[in-house]
Amino acid sequence: MLTALLLCAAGLLAVAALAALGRGGRSRAEAATIAVYGGCLAVSTLAFVLALAALLGGASAGLTVPLGLPWLGAHFRLDALSAAFLVLVTLGAAGASLYALGYGLHAEAPLRVLPFYPLFLAGMLLVPLADDAYAFLLCWELMSLASWALVLAEHRPEENARAGFLYIVMASFGTLALLLAFGLLAGPEGRYAFAAMREAERGPLASALVLALAILGAGSKAGLVPLHAWLPLAHPAAPSHVSALMSGVMTKVAVYAFVRIVFDLLGPPAWWWSVPVLALGASSAVLGVLHALTENDLKRLLAYSTIENIGVVFLGLGLALAFRAGGQPAAAALALAAALFHAFNHTLFKSALFYGAGAVLTAARGERNIERLGGLIRRMPVSSAAVLVAAMAAAALPPLNGFASEWLAFQAILLSPDLPQWALKFLIPTVGTLLALAAALAASCFLRAYGIAWLGRPRSAAAAEAEEVDRFSRAAMTGFGALCVLFGLFPGMVLDALAPVTERLLGARMPAQLGEAWLSIVPIADSRSSYNGLLVFLFVVASAAMAAAAIHRFASRALRRAPPWDCGFPGLAPSMQYTGTSLSQPLRRVFGPVVFRAREVVEMPLPGSVAPARIVRRRQDLVWEFLYVPIGRAVGRAAELLNHLQFLTIRRYLVLVFLSLVLLLLGLGLWR
Structure with a gap:
């Protein structure tokens, strides 16, 4: 099984090599598009079947490949954790490849995307299989650099170039943090294999440093606040199927890295390890959805929603750490299962939502401002239905899968009074309150996004002339939407x-x-709580059917058609509809002044003046203003100071090298 999965990764690398050799006109580019994405679809589907069989069958195997460092080789291993994330990775890769068979034909420069797309998939496939630090970081860098090239596929717009620069800086920072974390885990003996790291003994200070570095390294790739700055810039810049992979799959590879290091390699946790994870998870959930509520760019809105869902996942991981340290393994298993289940669910509904965004870009001639869309439900009925299901799942509405995983997280929160630490007894209920707030705001966010972009009347000529997308794109969207329904109705199979x-x-x-009876899920015991998605679904359907029947029976038996009430203003125009800004204004006024310094300035002309009235809205990302801008200035000043090093004489260079060597040897001696 492990060998077959490695051969799948090799197959993806071979597809990338063939794509890099492809040249020619538009017709050859279309043929290459079909060949590359078709090959990726076939390989990803095969890898998904293998990973699912390994997960369900409990397969475990190890393999050492004579590559990499001569004395180390490259170690690969397949266990339950890697198999679970491989199922997630390969399912997301197969869906994106199927979608790209149609969407990729509309790309302006497909040959900039095709060579790096299989490389990206291969990197994400190899990371969960790596069983030593060298192989892990090599595959991690392959994933990062390939995704960076995909972000810059359309590099001419200035904002895309800026997004690519920020992404590669954050990716390099995350890799450096993981490199240092693995160095501490390996110890002075340099035992880089994961098996040796598990057996090593380390003090509390070294463990705390590894935890901090794991949060920085994995959190920067996952988009955890305050390491999220790259995500809302890179997702809109990348092609939509790549955005779906980066949001739905790559961020989960970062979650895998955190779980592998903290839950597997680092050893038994201390109770306070959960505090920063819980705090960052709750902050990400709330801040992510608040930023999404104020966005009009459809892809940026979905990017901020990813930050919210990553916060929910890390919140579950923090709960698992707290319960594990508190000697409650059953509660820890519940919290960890909730986190992994939500990671899987997020892959499904967020991929479908990005596919929907790509469909809108294709059908509406590149328009992604929700204020200039509208009426798409009539022009694109299949896509609109799939996006509606995914949006309801992202809003955590029952009986869909997003609700099931967040409900499990709340069940884990309700067990926190049994923890012995008083700090956690106060912190976890606060985190639960923030999770409830984030869930409510997410429902408002997707009500706003779907209502403005898909309902109502078209607000532009592009929206009025939109047409349904190709069958491959529709198949990917509807397939992932159906999985959202399936795992919402029957979550027990995933658990x-x-x-x-x-x-x-x-x-x-x-x-x-x-x-369990009626396929309910019982996280702890029958006497505590249970949930049945199928019964909720049947209740919703029956209630809606009875309400419709009652209205048609008792209200009127005749079908009447009439123009809508115009409030006394005949000639309704699309500009008279609600806008996304108007729907989010109450929440922006409540949270905006604190969260992102939202300001509204109304300029009213004097009586008799013909000047127009103006409303100027401003908002800031406080994390960017107070964290990244000062760091950027400090780096600039340091670069100016260090610039003098390139003008030293050879004697000064030799002295500098000698002093650096002495300091390194001194540090190594103190470490031992």
Whole structure:
């Protein structure tokens, strides 16, 4: 099984090599597009079947390949944790490749995308299989550099170039943090294999540094606040199927890195390890959705929503750390299962939403401002239905999968009074309150986005002339939308599949779910709580059917058609509809002044003046203003000072090298 998965990665690398050799006109570019994405679809589907079989069958294997460092080689291993994330990675890759078979034909410069797309998939496939620090970081860098090239595929717009620069800076910073974390785990002996890291002993200070570096390294790639600055810039710059992979899949590879380091390699946790993880997770959930509420750019809105969902995932991981340190393995298994389940769910609904955004870009001639869309539900009925299901899942509405995973997270929060630490007894209920706030704001966010972009009347000629997209794009959207419904109605099958992961990391698992009556999920015991998505779905359908029947039976038996009430203003125009800005204004006034310094300035002309009235809105990202801008200035000043080093004489260079060597040897001696 492991060998077959490595051969799949090799197949993707071969597809990338063939794509790099492709040249020619538009017709050859279209043929290359179909060949590359078709090959990626076939390989990803095969890898998905293999990973799912390994997860369900409990396969575990290791392999050393004579590559890389001569004395180390490249170690690869397939276990329950890597198999679970490989299922997520390959499913997302297969969906994106299917979508790209149609969407990729509309690309302006496909040959800039095709060579790097298989490389990106190969890097994400290899990271969960790596079993030593060298192989892990090599595959991590392959994933990062390939995705950076994809972000810069359309590099001419200035904002895209800026997004690519910021992304590569943050990616380099994250890789450096992970490199230092693995160095501390390996110790002075240089034991870079993961098996040796598990057996090593380290003090509390070294463990705390590894935790901090893991948060920085994995959090920067996942988009955890305050390391999220690259994400809302890179996602709109990349092609939509690449945005779906970066948001739905690559961020989960970063979650895998955090879980592998903190839950597997670092050893038993201290209770306070959960505090920064919980705080950052809750902050990301709330700040991400608040920024999404104020966005009019459809892809930037979805990017900020990703930050919110990554916060929910890390919130579950923080709960698992707290319960594990508190000696409650069953509660820790529940929290970890909730986090992994939500990561899987986010891959499904966020991929479908980015596919929908790409469909809008294709159908509406590149328009992605929701204020200039509208009426798409009539022009694109299949795409609109799929996006509606995904939006409801992202809003955590029952009976869809987003609700099921967040409900499990709340069940884990309700177990916090049993923890012995008083700090956690106060912190976790606060985090639960923020999670509830984020869920409510997410519902408002997607109500606004879908209502403005897909409902109402077209607000521009591009929206009025939109047409349904190709069958491949529709198949990818509807397929992932159907999975959102399936795993919302039957979440027990996913939780049972994740049980080997929690058992491998925590020595405990949730109770078996598929044997419960009516396919309910019971996270702890029947006496505590349970949830049945199928019964909720049947109740919703029955209630809606009875309400419709009652209205048609008792209200009127006749079908009447009449123009809508115009409030006494005949000749309704699209500009008279609600806008996204007007819908978000109350929330912006409540949270905006604190969260992003939102300001509204109304300029009213004097009586008799013919000057127009103006409303000027301003908002700032406080994290950017107070963290990244000072760091950028400091780096600039340091670069100016260090610029003098290139004008030193050879004697001064030799002295500098000698002093650096002495300092390194001194540090190594003190470490030992």
